[in-house]
Amino acid sequence: xxxxxxxxxxxxxxxxxxxxxxxxxxxxxxxxxxxxxxxxxxxxxxxxxxxxxxxxxxxxxxxxxxxxxxxxxxxxxxxxxxxxxxxxxxxxxxxxxxxxxxxxxxxxxxxxxxxxxxxxxxxxxxxxxxxxxxxxxxxxxxxxxxxxxxxxxxxxxxxxxxxxxxxxxxxxxxxxxxxxxxxxxxxxxxxxxxxxxxxxxxxxxxxxxxxxxxxxxxxxxxxxxxxxxxxxxxxxxxxxxxxxxxxxxxxxxxxxxxxxxxxxxxxxxxxxxxxxxxxxxxxxxxxxxxxxxxxxxxxxx
Numbered sequence: 001x002x003x004x005x006x007x008x009x010x011x012x013x014x015x016x017x018x019x020x021x022x023x024x025x026x027x028x029x030x031x032x033x034x035x036x037x038x039x040x041x042x043x044x045x046x047x048x049x050x051x052x053x054x055x056x057x058x059x060x061x062x063x064x065x066x067x068x069x070x071x072x073x074x075x076x077x078x079x080x081x082x083x084x085x086x087x088x089x090x091x092x093x094x095x096x097x098x099x100x101x102x103x104x105x106x107x108x109x110x111x112x113x114x115x116x117x118x119x120x121x122x123x124x125x126x127x128x129x130x131x132x133x134x135x136x137x138x139x140x141x142x143x144x145x146x147x148x149x150x151x152x153x154x155x156x157x158x159x160x161x162x163x164x165x166x167x168x169x170x171x172x173x174x175x176x177x178x179x180x181x182x183x184x185x186x187x188x189x190x191x192x193x194x195x196x197x198x199x200x201x202x203x204x205x206x207x208x209x210x211x212x213x214x215x216x217x218x219x220x221x222x223x224x225x226x227x228x229x230x231x232x233x234x235x236x237x238x239x240x241x242x243x244x245x246x247x248x249x250x251x252x253x254x255x256x257x258x259x260x261x262x263x264x265x266x267x268x269x270x271x272x273x274x275x276x277x278x279x280x281x282x283x284x285x286x287x288x289x290x291x292x293x294x295x296x297x298x299x300x301x
Contacts, residue, residue, distance in 0.1 A: 001032060002254070004263040008286055008295035016263035018239065018256040020271060020301070023191035024249075029275065029301075031252065037171040037184040038255050040161070041236030042070045044182060045128050046207070047161050047193050050200050054160075057134050059084075061202075065210035066127035068203060070235065072216030073102025073122040075110075080213055081121045084130045088137060095120040095129045096147045097178040104217040125178035132180070149173070149181045158183060165193035177237065187253035194232070194244040194251040204246060207232055220265045228278035239264050245277050270299035 006014035022031040040047075046068040052059060059067070063084050071077040085092060101108050102122045111118065120126055132153055136143045141152045148154065158181070161167070167185050176182040197203055207214050208225060215222030220241065224233040230247040239256030241264060252271065256264045269280045286295035 002256070002267055003298075003300040004256070004260075004266050005298045005300070006286060006295065007298055013295070016256055016258055016260050018254060018263070018267060019187065020252055020254045020267070021187035021191060022250065022252045023188060023195055026250070026275065031301075032187075034255075035186045035188075037186055038190075038240065039172075039174055039176075039182050039184045039238065040190060041176060041182060041238055041240055042125070043190060043234050043236035043240050043242050043253075044161060045069060045125075046197055046203055046232075046234055047164050048128060048157055049131060049203055050164065050197070051135055051156060051160055052131055053200055053202055055135055055138050057131075057138060058087075061206035062210050062213055063087075064203060064206040065214045067131035068207055068234075069127060069214035069221070070103075070124040070219070071127060071213065072104035072107065072219060073118070073124065074104050074107045074216050076213060077127075077216060078121050081126050081130060084127075084134075088130075088134050090130065090133050090137075092120045092126075094133060094143060095123070095126055096180070097123040097125045097129045099123060103219070106217055123178065125176075129178065129180075147180045154181050157181075161193065164196045165189040187255060190240075190242050190253040191244075191251040194234075194242045194253075195249060197232075197244065198246065198249060204232055204244075220261070220268065223265075224268065224272070224278075224280070227280050228272070231272065231277060233268070235261075235264070241268055243268065243272065243277075245275075248277070266297050266299050271301065274301065 002018035004016040019032040019034040049068045171184040211222045211225040221233040232244045235241045239259035242253045244251040272278045284297040285293045
């Protein structure tokens, strides 16, 4: 059981709990034996993107990274998304992901100054939705209803994810925030799915070469990729993240019960460091506004 404790001058002020599971056991490390299913959320994106490779969709590494990630909606992301739309003769109005402000706080401020309003491309899932449309285009599937659970695209996505993640039974299915079906499974299956991405070096190389396009400002997965040599990470809503060690051919998945993204970040860095998968320096001190240290964040595995 994961515990992330915010200890302020000897008293626990916050306590976040969670679970973490290694796909392949490592001597000296006891991850949780948790068979609870959790919705994959955006951790599914690199798995969904394997269909682009299977269908031989023509994408540059930069474009592929955008389709695999949850981007922050910055100008660099909008530029790649716009190029993709033009390349495949698509229109942003065709995207069913909805509209939200960029995840990047810096970009939100820039847009306020410019007087710009967000559109579908600012949605962190727009790359995935463009990918979905290209798959429909390639296979002659209806492009108006691609988000429906019974659509051939979504049936293909389900089959592919179940195969990659070694899922052999039915778990609950919901609708993700961006409007498409999303599947659930135990954390171990998620981690196994990421290990099977080793069969898709195009995807792993694209993400590793373009970590900022994959995520962006304030994105923990981008930070992990940039600060390590062999790791690919993908965060998901609800306190999820999966981390793949390409060299060790192993992966772990994390779920923070209350979905705290800050607690997740501390947990991920601590697990990576203790496994010896990297040396990520991070500040776990709790400080006053003036900078005086009054406590620390403690991660227990």
